Amino acid sequence: MAKKGLVLLPIPAAGHLKAMVETALKLLHHHSDVLSVTVLLMNSIPGVSLAPNHHTYIHSITSSGFDIHFEELPLIDPPHSDEKDGSPASISLYIQKLLPHINASLSNILSSTPSTTLIVDFFASTVVDEAKKLGISTYVFFTSGAAMLALVLYGPVLFDKKKSMEVFELPGMDEPIPYLSLPTSFTMTNSASFSWFLYHGRRFLETKGMIINTFTALESQVIKALEDGLYVHGSPTPPIYPIGPVISLQNPSNEEKEQHETIKWLDGQDPGSVVFLCFGSMGTFTVSQVKEIAHGVERSGHRFLWSLRMTGLPVPSNALLDEVLPEKFLERTRDRGLVWPATVHQTEILAHRAVGGFVSHCGWNSILESLWFGVPMLSWPLYAEQHFNAYRMVKSHGLAVELRVDRKDGGFVSGEEVENGVRVLMGDSEEVKKVKERCGQMKVESRRAVEEGGSSFVSLQRLAGSF
Numbered sequence: 001m002a003k004k005g006l007v008l009l010p011i012p013a014a015g016h017l018k019a020m021v022e023t024a025l026k027l028l029h030h031h032s033d034v035l036s037v038t039v040l041l042m043n044s045i046p047g048v049s050l051a052p053n054h055h056t057y058i059h060s061i062t063s064s065g066f067d068i069h070f071e072e073l074p075l076i077d078p079p080h081s082d083e084k085d086g087s088p089a090s091i092s093l094y095i096q097k098l099l100p101h102i103n104a105s106l107s108n109i110l111s112s113t114p115s116t117t118l119i120v121d122f123f124a125s126t127v128v129d130e131a132k133k134l135g136i137s138t139y140v141f142f143t144s145g146a147a148m149l150a151l152v153l154y155g156p157v158l159f160d161k162k163k164s165m166e167v168f169e170l171p172g173m174d175e176p177i178p179y180l181s182l183p184t185s186f187t188m189t190n191s192a193s194f195s196w197f198l199y200h201g202r203r204f205l206e207t208k209g210m211i212i213n214t215f216t217a218l219e220s221q222v223i224k225a226l227e228d229g230l231y232v233h234g235s236p237t238p239p240i241y242p243i244g245p246v247i248s249l250q251n252p253s254n255e256e257k258e259q260h261e262t263i264k265w266l267d268g269q270d271p272g273s274v275v276f277l278c279f280g281s282m283g284t285f286t287v288s289q290v291k292e293i294a295h296g297v298e299r300s301g302h303r304f305l306w307s308l309r310m311t312g313l314p315v316p317s318n319a320l321l322d323e324v325l326p327e328k329f330l331e332r333t334r335d336r337g338l339v340w341p342a343t344v345h346q347t348e349i350l351a352h353r354a355v356g357g358f359v360s361h362c363g364w365n366s367i368l369e370s371l372w373f374g375v376p377m378l379s380w381p382l383y384a385e386q387h388f389n390a391y392r393m394v395k396s397h398g399l400a401v402e403l404r405v406d407r408k409d410g411g412f413v414s415g416e417e418v419e420n421g422v423r424v425l426m427g428d429s430e431e432v433k434k435v436k437e438r439c440g441q442m443k444v445e446s447r448r449a450v451e452e453g454g455s456s457f458v459s460l461q462r463l464a465g466s467f
């Protein structure tokens with residue numbers, strides 16, 4: 001029997017490419033006799049940080065033995081210099097410029113595999129119309145949580161009827177959402193990014209289904225509200241496929257003989273004694289904020305592992321520690337801290353028994369990884385939908401301790417607040433005991449969801465059956 005084709009179109013950012021590829025691997029694991037996967041690969045988008053180990057990762061997948069291969073799209077210049085900032089609108093414009101190449105690849109695949117399905121990254125939903133013209137069924141892959149998808153779909157209703165912007169109420173969410181916890185784009189309703197979300201939310205509705213990297217035990221009410229069509233007026237909501245948590249646990253460094261230095265350092269620490277600070281692929285701070293963090297972790301008295309990178313173009317650069325940290329900080333904290341001036345292998349660190357807490361920017365993948373390993377978070381949202389994710393984790397789910405981030409003051413956090421936050425996270429107050437207990441439960445639930453018969457497993461099989 002001829003195999004069916006599945007084409008993926010992810011953007012190359014860490015939490016996008018890997019989440020989509022790992023989903024395809026899960027599908028292949030059960031349907032390798034009937035499915036062949038092609039990933040249309042963008043090796044660069046201006047303003048978007050590639051996944052750490054991007055090329056090693058792709059190589060490891062190519063040699064996995066599964067019927068999955070990568071077809072590289074050409075590198076092109078962005079249309080204008082102001083469209084390189086990595087915002088949804090700029091990514092879309094870039095992908096629009098790639099459309100002739102994407103079309104050519106899709107047509108080529110169709111000529112050999114007439115039964116082909118496309119899964120597009122939600123940032124690439126501009127391709128939905130083109131695929132329709134070619135007669136290809138398309139699904140959208142949403143790399144953040146169901147609540148964020150709900151907000152995107154409900155946006156037009158919400159912002160039409162709401163005149164006062166203090167708090168918002170969304171079906172499927174018990175607590176009203178304060179204006180200051182909205183995603184950055186939603187706080188600037190005259191921005192290109194806000195328009196992008198409203199417009200592309202409508203495009204998602206024209207797909208055959210919406211695949212979300214989440215799981216029922218985490219977001220049951222919102223998933224149910226999505227399925228019931230409560231966020232969309234005037235047209236049906238396509239089927240919802242919560243298939244997460246999809247986490248890339250492959251560690252390219254395992255192929256190397258030496259353990260990474262961060263892991264060797266963790267090996268020498270007591271169980272649960274280390275607080276880990278890491279802020280995703282683009283999270284950076286000003287030098288003065290770096291100094292506040294340093295003072296905070298130092299005064300907290302706790303052991304720490306800190307992945308520190310600085311603002312750089314086109315993506316963050318490795319930190320020059322002597323230039324940005326307070327004088328003699330490294331000397332004073334040598335016995336109890338390690339500052340790593342580059343990206344780290346986050347899942348391997350979160351899996352380590354020495355790690356007892358995670359100061360996170362609340363990117364969706366970091367949240368899922370933290371829950372997978374049952375590590376409690378201290379939320380430090382920076383941009384995109386991270387404030388919304390942080391609010392949901394702290395207030396709706398009790399899975400994180402809140403760091404007070406003054407969004408009105410550009411998100412600055414004092415050293416004192418960092419110190420208090422780390423003390424609470426690593427302490428044994430009643431508040432943190434409850435958070436730890438909830439995280440322990442979510443560790444179990446997240447694993448159960450993807451096991452045979454679990455909610456996400458069933459959802460993924462339902463998805464495969466719909467191709």
Ligand SMILES: O=c1ccn([C@@H]2O[C@H](COP(=O)(O)OP(=O)(O)O[C@H]3O[C@H](CO)[C@@H](O)[C@H](O)[C@H]3O)[C@@H](O)[C@H]2O)c(=O)[nH]1
Nearest residue numbers: 014015143144280281343344345346363364365366384385
């Ligand atoms: O030093 C590092 C830094 C990151 N990672 C990995 O990179 C991914 C980061 O993903 P995520 O936590 O989602 O953060 P961002 O890279 O910031 O992700 C962008 O995309 C996410 C999914 O759409 C959004 O939730 C975020 O707000 C947005 O910033 C995770 O798998 C991490 O394990 C590492 O392995 N090492």
